[in-house]
Amino acid sequence: MDRGLNAKKMKKIKLVLGSASPRRRELLSIHFKPKIKSPNINEAVGRGETPMAYVKRMARLKWQALASGLKPGEILLTADTVVIQNKKIFGKARSPTEAARMLRKMSGRAHSVSTAVCVGGLKSRCSLRVVTTRIKFRALSALEIAHYIRSNEWRGKAGAYGIQGLAAGFVDTMNGSLTNVIGLPLEESLKLIGAAVSSSSRRH
DSSP states (O other): OOTTOOHHHHHHOEEEEOOOOHHHHHHHTTTOOOEEOOOOOOOOOOTTOOHHHHHHHHHHHHHHHHHTTOOTTEEEEEEEEEEEETTEEEOBOSSHHHHHHHHHHHTTSEEEEEEEEEEEETTSOOEEEEEEEEEEEOOOOHHHHHHHHHHTTTTTOBTTOOTTTGGGGGEEEEESOHHHHHTOOHHHHHHHHHHHHHHHHHHO
């Protein structure tokens, strides 16, 4: 984080979170009082599009969809998170059956979680950063998967799990940012916000 961006200054930043994710809001609310806006974009994966190209494109599209509505002094942050295994994207499961299938594929195997974060102000382009965390699940039994599906924690989450809940017990090893897996790499996001604030101050 920008060394000049102390707790007092952070509280004064007019941060707009371009996401309806309660997890991202909770993480940012540690330091800010973000205004919440939800972008309306097409989130379909392009034909032949790689997971990394997709997550970057989504973060930028969300930012572009909301940037024109910013007020002077506001900083907009958008993000997109994908779970990747064998170069395939595991998105949000649409049914209990699909969620269980994802968990079976990740059982006993490694996968990665990548989040693209896009931050910028009214008269600037967004600065983009991608953070990746590598995770390996221990072998999961059919009963464990069934219990998790019944908990409904899989709903609305990439890869059909939330590491901050019951699925924390699925993790064998993790290499990288925990907050990234929750939905927003906080350390890297704070650095991007600090840089955007500094850039905005110089322009004014």
